[in-house]
Amino acid sequence: MRKESSTNTLNKENLESNCGMAYAIGILSGRWKLSIIGYLLAHEKLRYGELKRKIEGISERMLISQLKELQSDRLIERIVYPEVPPRVEYKLTEKGRSLDHILTELSRWGKRHYTENTPANAEQR
Amino acid sequence: MRKESSTNTLNKENLESNCGMAYAIGILSGRWKLSIIGYLLAHEKLRYGELKRKIEGISERMLISQLKELQSDRLIERIVYPEVPPRVEYKLTEKGRSLDHILTELSRWGKRHYTENTPANAEQR
């Protein structure tokens, strides 16, 4: 797994029996990662600034760190154009794109269950 | 979405276009949720103490809170037996179990890509 991605971890036992899952989840569950992936699934290529504008609410710090993690996990690719007003584009890698199917299914699952959402113990908190 | 689950959020724009996904991810990305779901997929029914022992490393505080969230999202069901040494069992709901397929695929995806893991910029940090 990543060094200390911290948002989502599975313990050792589960890692052993379920490392694929742990890996997938570890990779996918940063605060904004799925936003980014989602936009890149829709738009093919996006510049840093475009992402920043689309994911309004995210700080530059977060955007960069999430992009770096995604890149380091080889889900996205960073393309630098050596121009004078610098230009950087991000796009999904083959690996990143290969998530499309699963994410679509997950999204479908979500849609299917989103409506029937009657929390059991909503009164808590 | 949940009130302030905070671990994983999608912003408004993305929520609109992708609310199913956001819902799914919001539900699934607590610190230990997938551990719990994983064990319940494997074991059908587990008592509080069993979970605590299996997910060694989790604190009671966390276990309870994750269980509550899962329950409140109707992924798991809490069954209380009115006995004198109290007994509580947790099991997946139909909804929870319906994730099996996707989680299996995700796990498979993870396994497939786990090995070919050569981080692009591992030297960062």
Place this chain on the structure above:
DNA sequence: CAGCATCCCTATAGATACTG
């Protein structure tokens, strides 16, 4: 046994200002 309350520490992420 199952779970809640409290204290407290640390990592995470927000804001802001700066650079190649």
Place this chain on the structure above:
DNA sequence: CAGTATCTATAGGGATGCTG
């Protein structure tokens, strides 16, 4: 434009002790 650097607040989560 595309990031970095720093500073700080907050809250997530660990440890501990208590209760029905």
